[in-house]
Amino acid sequence: TALLVNIFEHKQEARNPFFRVVEITSEDVDPAKWGKNFPLQYDQYKKTVDQVRTRFGGSEAMPRTPTDADPRGIVSQSRLEEDPRLKIMWAGYAFSKDFREERGHAYMLDDQTFTERQKIAKQPGACIQCHGSVYNVYLEQGGGDLQKGFQKVNSMPYAEARKLVEHPIACLDCHDPETMALRVTRPGFINGMKVLKESQGISNYDVNTQATHQEMRSFVCGQCHVEYYFKGPDKQLTYPWHKGLKVENILAYYEEVGFTDWTHAETSAPVLKAQHPEFETWNQGIHARSGVSCADCHMPYMRVGAQKISDHHVRSPLLNINNACQTCHKFPEEEMLARAVSIQEKTFNMRDKAMNALVDLINDIKTARVEGVNDDQLSGALVFQKRAQFFLDFVEAENSMGFHAPQESVRILGESINFSRQGSRVLRGADVTTSPLTLSNIVPTPAASKWVVAGGATEKVDTP
């Protein structure tokens, strides 16, 4: 006799009505104006300028001397200096020149505008979807048609697109100004969910009308915290979810469409870069499976006087364990912290091994090119490099250091090690056929219920 409880149901019912001090229209981008009606949320929102470090997250404020080209007086710590092997991994790509720990939402527009990466390669307007308040810009540029405006801005040069945008993420990017309901405003995500659902046999999925309320509490974040690529010469921003959300699905898609990001400077391998697949990774974890959303941890409810609000100071939950974790987990704060860090340390340790294995492979390829090697072996090794790197990067670029899906993250790193080392072995004379290049067919175990969120299929598993 199972007691079936819907843990999605938060105690939302007893929410406070609010006073409209000013009338907000769909034209109002400026959060300060929204803040007149919702001063508590606005106050917290402004706090995303804070910089505090955790063991693997948060960020550290590093002072720098502002220049005309880059007026920022403070940036966050350089990840390349923390681990120089990243420069070998990304040799020949803009990331090997400037890559920093990400910080609060307040900085998103500036950090994109002034990153050194802008100088090294010409970036497209597509970049801006995730770094500024672009919803109204897309509508204007598309003459009322969101997708049209999106396509148009995507193919602009970055500098041109940048001029159209004034604010980092603003209230209207997540909220309907009339009803304050959550909404998805990013065409990249709307299209991404459509192809993902199609792969599960659901056609014409429309996230804004078909998602549940609890799903929306993650989907507003999944708008940006995802892996992406720029498709074709007109740089259309695309989420590679056509076969599913697992790393194997995504790699298989890229290999099918023949996409690679750049040519590795030291080995000439055509390779891929992964970026912040938080949404995809979270989707493989037990929290997603239990219906726990991004907002539950990163925007937990907080009490302000007699009111309960969603904490709009979006940040590391490890800086806010009582609100972020203890509503669900009845363990002391320091114990919850130790649990998270323990997961992260195991991931970090494997990441280290995977990084060494990849550097070994890159060195082996370089040596082999000098010393001579047959074409079969070389081309096999280059494919292994691409895969090893993409798998490693999928965890490296994910920002929770494995927390969002502990077993899955370490599994991916284990595969990465296997790819790197097989590449070396093949180069050193092992028969390629003993190291088959087929990807594992890891099918996500379908959730047997409504608990699953975005990624799951719907069939039942066999009883034992």
Place this chain on the structure above:
Amino acid sequence: TALLVNIFEHKQEARNPFFRVVEITSEDVDPAKWGKNFPLQYDQYKKTVDQVRTRFGGSEAMPRTPTDADPRGIVSQSRLEEDPRLKIMWAGYAFSKDFREERGHAYMLDDQTFTERQKIAKQPGACIQCHGSVYNVYLEQGGGDLQKGFQKVNSMPYAEARKLVEHPIACLDCHDPETMALRVTRPGFINGMKVLKESQGISNYDVNTQATHQEMRSFVCGQCHVEYYFKGPDKQLTYPWHKGLKVENILAYYEEVGFTDWTHAETSAPVLKAQHPEFETWNQGIHARSGVSCADCHMPYMRVGAQKISDHHVRSPLLNINNACQTCHKFPEEEMLARAVSIQEKTFNMRDKAMNALVDLINDIKTARVEGVNDDQLSGALVFQKRAQFFLDFVEAENSMGFHAPQESVRILGESINFSRQGSRVLRGADVTTSPLTLSNIVPTPAASKWVVAGGATEKVDTP
């Protein structure tokens, strides 16, 4: 307030839960007699003869023709037939001849007595600690001194020890006959916990007086479901916990004392075999950390009439999800099953990769021996084989297919892959120094609270 708490505790003691139909003394080994007082527990205890398979656990009843040498009419499925790579992994060791899926407690004595492994190698009396009701036997043989009797029986030949034992595990192996309180009766575990606690700075730990009640609900199982070896020529049964419970700690201990199990028949590497490290693995998982004991899942409470009792039908919890999981997890039965199987499938997939990597290494060593290789490379590769195999076996021999500690199990397999492939790389000419032979220093993150059970240290972690 201390006063009040005291009052409650007193009221608490005034309980008299059962009717003594017969008087049970410390001499009474036969469970049937205990069953007169506790018919409900006894009825369930007898059910451990049942054989039902789950996806990765339980067991399947395979009929066979009884012979004089082996009168068993039913055994469980052969694991060697399910995965013939095991024979390569264990080449030259008795396990490569007969290794079956383990089944219920009722069979423990027969399965040990009649396994083919008995015929291949002379087994010592030490084996019997975990396969029969030996507590009284030890006391008798030791003239009242448990440890002395244990040592004596350990060094007997198996056949001789076998004659002293009548029953598989019986009530008195876990219960004090007077009070019915749980007790630890196995010297192997008593000694193992002592050295483990010593490594944590606690001396003279006595499990029977110092463990909490909830710890005892796991310790009674940890008596047998652990990694072990036979120390020295007189085959003293020893649990290798002198440096801790993690796989790295155990391997480091074996390397320090210079212990190996056998010489691999195909490569001549001195290698190790791991056996059923359920207790060690559980200890690294989130359930142990949350104070969830073996008995909570494998002997959950069940309702019989107006009473609830501990289900003495010890078996796979996946055959009993309702009682075993759903009191704590409010998700549907099929969802709980899918969660467990999803964890197991990821582990199984990595186990497969790790097995292939090890077989590749074994083949590479064989080839290298034929084709010639320098000593440094060869000896490096042999160490890699030992480590790769022990790590793989640590998960392979653990019976939950990763469930007891999902991230940890996959981490260990990732390390195993890395060892195997590094061995191949070294053999094929890579500089050994680029693949250092030092083990990861994975320190378990200490639990910050009383929730932790056996393995944890006591210091606090830093706040972020």
Place this chain on the structure above:
Amino acid sequence: MRLGHLQFSTRAAVIGGVLLGLSAGLLAGVGGFTFIYAKGFSYMTNDPMSCANCHVMQGHLDAWRKGSHHAVATCNDCHTPHDFVGKWLTKSLNGYHHSLAFTTGKFHEPIQITARNESVTEQTCRHCHADIVNQIDFHASGTGRDMSCIRCHAGVGHME
């Protein structure tokens, strides 16, 4: 037995009413103003609604309504001992402590049950369910989290 207990609760409430003045008097010495200001008198009744007089208790009231026990146990059935002295002593201690916390606003969020009150609650489980837990509980100390009932039956009082 169940019925008996419920009767006991009602009777206790009546006697409680008589003793209300006495208790309030006792508390006036320690924290009178705070107590009254923060509706501390709520502690003296058996009505769950009155606990929710403090908005910080609202969530617990809502969660109690969803819990399996809303029809069989009110707040005090679980949060005060089932003996006369213990019951009123606990009410007084908690009333004082919570009123003070409420007034100053200084308390951990989410609110966590204190070790003492957890022990009180654990005893009430055993009080009502003595028969069914007879066999399994005779070795348990019943204090702390060690063999606690709510380790497995967490949602009984308050469903998430």
